[in-house]
Amino acid sequence: MSRLRKEIDEALLDFVGRQRPALLDISADLAPLMSALDALLSGGKRLRPSFCYWGWRAAGGGTDPGIVAAAASLELLQASALIHDDVMDSSDTRRGQPSVHRRFEALHRAQGWPGDAQAFGGGTAILLGDLCLAWSSEMFETCGLDDERRRRGRAVYDVMRTEVMCGQYLDMLEGTRGEATVETALRVVEYKAAKYTIERPLHLGAALAGADPRVTAALTGYGLPLGIAFQLRDDVLGVFGDPAETGKPAGDDLREGKRTVLVALTLERASAAQAAALQRRLGDPALDRPGVDELRAIIEETGGLAACEALIDRYAREAREALAAAPITEEAREALTDLATAAVARLA
Amino acid sequence: MSRLRKEIDEALLDFVGRQRPALLDISADLAPLMSALDALLSGGKRLRPSFCYWGWRAAGGGTDPGIVAAAASLELLQASALIHDDVMDSSDTRRGQPSVHRRFEALHRAQGWPGDAQAFGGGTAILLGDLCLAWSSEMFETCGLDDERRRRGRAVYDVMRTEVMCGQYLDMLEGTRGEATVETALRVVEYKAAKYTIERPLHLGAALAGADPRVTAALTGYGLPLGIAFQLRDDVLGVFGDPAETGKPAGDDLREGKRTVLVALTLERASAAQAAALQRRLGDPALDRPGVDELRAIIEETGGLAACEALIDRYAREAREALAAAPITEEAREALTDLATAAVARLA
Numbered sequence: 001m002s003r004l005r006k007e008i009d010e011a012l013l014d015f016v017g018r019q020r021p022a023l024l025d026i027s028a029d030l031a032p033l034m035s036a037l038d039a040l041l042s043g044g045k046r047l048r049p050s051f052c053y054w055g056w057r058a059a060g061g062g063t064d065p066g067i068v069a070a071a072a073s074l075e076l077l078q079a080s081a082l083i084h085d086d087v088m089d090s091s092d093t094r095r096g097q098p099s100v101h102r103r104f105e106a107l108h109r110a111q112g113w114p115g116d117a118q119a120f121g122g123g124t125a126i127l128l129g130d131l132c133l134a135w136s137s138e139m140f141e142t143c144g145l146d147d148e149r150r151r152r153g154r155a156v157y158d159v160m161r162t163e164v165m166c167g168q169y170l171d172m173l174e175g176t177r178g179e180a181t182v183e184t185a186l187r188v189v190e191y192k193a194a195k196y197t198i199e200r201p202l203h204l205g206a207a208l209a210g211a212d213p214r215v216t217a218a219l220t221g222y223g224l225p226l227g228i229a230f231q232l233r234d235d236v237l238g239v240f241g242d243p244a245e246t247g248k249p250a251g252d253d254l255r256e257g258k259r260t261v262l263v264a265l266t267l268e269r270a271s272a273a274q275a276a277a278l279q280r281r282l283g284d285p286a287l288d289r290p291g292v293d294e295l296r297a298i299i300e301e302t303g304g305l306a307a308c309e310a311l312i313d314r315y316a317r318e319a320r321e322a323l324a325a326a327p328i329t330e331e332a333r334e335a336l337t338d339l340a341t342a343a344v345a346r347l348a
Numbered sequence: 349m350s351r352l353r354k355e356i357d358e359a360l361l362d363f364v365g366r367q368r369p370a371l372l373d374i375s376a377d378l379a380p381l382m383s384a385l386d387a388l389l390s391g392g393k394r395l396r397p398s399f400c401y402w403g404w405r406a407a408g409g410g411t412d413p414g415i416v417a418a419a420a421s422l423e424l425l426q427a428s429a430l431i432h433d434d435v436m437d438s439s440d441t442r443r444g445q446p447s448v449h450r451r452f453e454a455l456h457r458a459q460g461w462p463g464d465a466q467a468f469g470g471g472t473a474i475l476l477g478d479l480c481l482a483w484s485s486e487m488f489e490t491c492g493l494d495d496e497r498r499r500r501g502r503a504v505y506d507v508m509r510t511e512v513m514c515g516q517y518l519d520m521l522e523g524t525r526g527e528a529t530v531e532t533a534l535r536v537v538e539y540k541a542a543k544y545t546i547e548r549p550l551h552l553g554a555a556l557a558g559a560d561p562r563v564t565a566a567l568t569g570y571g572l573p574l575g576i577a578f579q580l581r582d583d584v585l586g587v588f589g590d591p592a593e594t595g596k597p598a599g600d601d602l603r604e605g606k607r608t609v610l611v612a613l614t615l616e617r618a619s620a621a622q623a624a625a626l627q628r629r630l631g632d633p634a635l636d637r638p639g640v641d642e643l644r645a646i647i648e649e650t651g652g653l654a655a656c657e658a659l660i661d662r663y664a665r666e667a668r669e670a671l672a673a674a675p676i677t678e679e680a681r682e683a684l685t686d687l688a689t690a691a692v693a694r695l696a
Binding site for chain 1: 456459
């Protein structure tokens with residue numbers, strides 16, 4: 001796995017390295033945009049590119065630097081999503097560093113510019129996210145795979161982008177309406193996370209390789225439940241995770257008021273007093289450590305956490321069973337087994 | 349010109365119409381995103397698609413529905429830029445209607461949802477702008493022109509996207525630093541407006557048609573100065589324009605504190621008292637009608653307005669002269685003459 005990670009990183013560095021002089025040629029004032037992107041791209045687990053690569057191999061694709069570049073382009077799409085997501089959530093940190101909008105707020109203050117630092121930070125993050133989104137499609141289209149492969153892959157790539165953006169909207173809508181049920185929260189998980197993080201990257205690789213429809217279907221059988229399990233693990237980590245491992249402050253999802261499946265499972269099981277306490281403090285930007293501990297206790301005592309862990313186990317098992325029966329190469333089966341373990345037990 | 353406009357609109361309606369069921373299939377909750385996009389796309393002059401189309405014809409391209417779809421994809425790129433720009437500038441209106449983020453703030457309030465209406469509006473606008481950016485490249489790639497033409501066009505398309513996003517950042521930077529000179533303001537105009545609105549759309553059409561390098565160079569000779577004249581006219585309208593024609597409140601650019609070439613020309617010519625008054629009120633969100641009138645008077649009395657009009661005339665003349673000598677078809681020369689008049693004398 002680590003050789004693939006190195007190849008993906010090299011493809012990213014190569015692409016971003018070709019953009020750098022073009023930007024600096026427009027203006028030296030653009031250098032901080034490149035530094036912010038470099039910092040963001042230095043973190044991350046490259047999950048989406050890895051799934052894309054193994055979708056390709058699962059469908060019989062061979063060794064070709066083109067697939068590595070096509071897969072790596074998903075990391076720029078993800079960078080765009082993270083940068084914009086952090087603006088939308090007013091998040092302070094990402095991957096253990098200041099979020100892009102906070103970074104540019106700090107630059108503004110350090111320079112003592114007269115304008116509004118917060119507006120400058122937010123505006124820059126919107127633009128840098130746009131740039132990453134544009135560069136993602138540019139990197140995909142110039143990956144080096146031939147026109148016919150890219151035409152097949154593009155159909156998946158286009159659907160994936162629409163799905164993740166719609167999923168993000170539905171997620172925000174559930175958060176602001178404050179009435180998510182387990183069912184509606186799972187629908188958000190499907191589009192925002194499960195398809196985007198696992199199923200569609202697998203499909204993209206498979207389509208680029210010219211997969212048999214049975215292979216594509218088998219990858220859905222594995223990828224969709226695994227993607228749900230992955231997001232549920234993420235929800236648990238967003239509440240109970242160690243900041244050193246998640247790169248986010250403890251209980252950050254509680255402070256942001258995310259209406260996750262974990263929260264919905266808890267509310268289903270909560271007493272009136274527990275539900276009232278959770279509803280009152282969820283999304284309070286001033287939630288401190290004792291407040292986080294109080295909400296964590298409710299999520300544990302109601303059995304919400306145990307129910308979520310049981311769902312993770314169930315979806316992960318479903319994924320493993322689908323993988324065992326999938327008509328793919330043994331090498332791909334082995335790599336996808338390892339990726340499944342990494343996605344569900346992952347630390348951050 | 350109006351037949352082309354009709355064809356562009358049909359191509360847009362056709363593309364957006366194919367996305368609609370895909371979105372509603374994910375969730376009926378996504379319908380307001382489509383309505384907001386429909387409303388935004390109902391306005392606008394289709395300048396960029398028109399320049400793209402005539403770049404194609406200038407380079408000898410014939411009648412092909414593919415070029416209309418490729419050209420129309422620029423309108424989705426522009427929709428993305430407008431939606432994000434309005435969030436960054438906190439603009440209330442666009443094309444005479446509420447801006448997208450205000451529209452979703454209003455939806456939030458009307459529904460009485462418990463969350464933060466402003467955050468919901470801003471977040472939705474970020475996501476809808478992302479969707480338009482993604483759809484722009486999807487529409488371009490699926491326009492129907494062959495792989496070889498699109499490969500040549502894509503090189504221009506990619507450069508154009510990077511340039512406009514960098515130009516937007518530089519524009520915001522000049523605004524927040526508050527120290528734009530005529531020279532630095534013109535650099536912003538070049539990347540944010542002149543290349544993006546006119547030169548690159550012309551180049552895109554020409555590249556899709558397989559233009560001779562002499563044609564591409566001639567289109568730069570026409571498009572770049574015309575693009576500068578176009579943006580300077582926009583700056584004048586942003587201060588002096590009639591709201592019924594611009595679709596923006598009177599003096600909106602003053603309220604937003606834009607550091608335009610017009611402002612820089614005024615400051616170069618202002619007395620200490622005039623400069624202090626302009627600097628003090630520029631960017632004041634509470635600037636009322638008497639305040640707008642006071643700043644307009646300064647811009648006129650210093651000779652800033654006259655200097656800006658003289659620049660518009662000079663750049664427009666340069667464009668016309670380049671066009672007269674360009675090695676292109678007579679039909680294209682005539683259409684580009686009309687477009688030049690529309691761009692510089694345009695009402696909104």
